[in-house]
Amino acid sequence: MAAPKSAATANRQEENLMDGIHDTGGMTGYGSVAYQKDEPYFHYKWEGRVLSLLTWLHLRGVSWWDKSRFFREMMGNENYVNEIRNSYYTHWLSAAERILVSERIITEEERKHRVQEILEGRYEERNPTREFDPADIDKALDALHEPRSLVLPGPDPAFKPGDEVRVKNMNPLGHTRCPKYVRNRVGKVVTSHGPQIYPESSSAGLGDDPKPLYTVSFKSRDLWGDDGNERDIIYVDLWEPYLVSA
Structure with a gap:
């Protein structure tokens, strides 16, 4: 899916200039990788919901993968690595919250209010405002798995295999x-x-x-x-x- 232009994201980028963490290969001091045999896809129900939320934002053109990666990196290097030990999907949740605020879908005050409700045990799960049509779900899955070339019109390569x-x-x-x-x-x-x-x-x-x-x-x-x-x-x-x- 092509990445649309977004003034809100561009402005956010200007406010968070950094050489963000991308790949921890070669870095030391973070301990061993925990291995769990027959590990489930999701350890908690909320992890699947976070994945669904970011996928929905992607399909609606509100976000895209490079953008969500950038917003994950806004956690900062220490939090980025520490949260891996808790749940990979805390990265995705952090990105989703930042994207929703950045694109003015929710306000920062609304985000903080919901977090406070959860911390104080006052949060009650809301029912969806409408039921999803199964056909919409099938359509979304088809869009995600549709085979397509990633090659776009652009400049000729300056290098060739063997260079x-x-x-x-x-x-x-x-x-x-x-x-x-x-x-x-x-x-x-x-x-x-x-x-x-x-x-x-x-x-x-x-x-x-x-x-x-x-x-x-x-x-x-x-x-x-x-x-x-x-x-x-x-x-x-x-x-x-x-x-x-x-």
Whole structure:
């Protein structure tokens, strides 16, 4: 789904300039990953509701995935990582609340009032204002799973498979899909995927702004030094503005 332009999101981006957390690979001090055998899709009923809410916002064009990722990052790095230990969906809930306020669907006062009701045990579950037509649900699921190409009209790629590239040593302001652990590292282009939605522009509400996307391979030891396994190769999808010729 194309990312519409949104002045509200663009203004919000200006107010929250940062090099947000995107990928915690290579970072230490956060403890081990907890593994649960036969883990359920949702640990709590509210998690499924949060997923449904953000999916609804996406289908209505109020939000889109890059935008929701950016709003999740507004939690700040410490909260972002700590909340993973509690529930992944706290990220989604935080994003949904911020998006609803940013797009003026609810006010910040209304959001705070509802949170206070819950904290004080005064919240009573409301019945839906209308029943959903099962046909609407089927239509939404079909839209989510409809096969479609992600390639959009845009500039020709500057690199081709086999080219060596260096990831820029950068600290962008705002949302980015460029992990910190590959910045200023040299890799090799494996696949050119063509122009696709550029996350930096999309998350800021500035439209699709398609840029060529590549899969780039990195030797493990080029990223992690002697701690890396010499046999391992890491593949990362990176947009052209992140890259220069090596």
